[in-house]
Amino acid sequence: MKPMHTEPAVLAGSAQAIAGAAVELEDGLRALDATVTSGNPWGADEPGSLFGAAYTEVLSHALQTYDSHVQQLLGAAEGLADWAGQVVEADQRSEELFRSLHGRLGG
Numbered sequence: 001m002k003p004m005h006t007e008p009a010v011l012a013g014s015a016q017a018i019a020g021a022a023v024e025l026e027d028g029l030r031a032l033d034a035t036v037t038s039g040n041p042w043g044a045d046e047p048g049s050l051f052g053a054a055y056t057e058v059l060s061h062a063l064q065t066y067d068s069h070v071q072q073l074l075g076a077a078e079g080l081a082d083w084a085g086q087v088v089e090a091d092q093r094s095e096e097l098f099r100s101l102h103g104r105l106g107g
Contacts, residue, residue, distance in 0.1 A: 008091075011084035015077045022073035029066050 036059060042048040 006087050008084040008087045011080050015080035015084065018073055018080065019077035022070050022077065026070045029063060029070065033063055
């Protein structure tokens with residue numbers, strides 16, 4: 001079995017890229033929301049009201065779903081950033097331990 005190797009800088013960079021994608025998606029969703037929820041282009045008559053109610057329901061669900069994806073991306077970015085920090089901390093603790101042992105052995 002090949003040992004696992006991680007690069008904290010790569011993890012941190014990936015976290016930033018994913019967070020950036022989440023922010024871009026969120027900005028796009030806000031712009032879309034502002035565009036598709038303004039006005040009442042289907043009219044106020046009975047057919048227009050029925051269509052508008054269905055449209056609004058579907059639109060609301062779609063926007064909630066996309067927002068959920070934004071939150072998932074942000075969570076993934078946070079997880080990668082935490083992982084990168086844990087790797088750095090573990091490497092630092094290992095280095096300190098080896099220096100301490102080396103000093104005790106008269107190195």
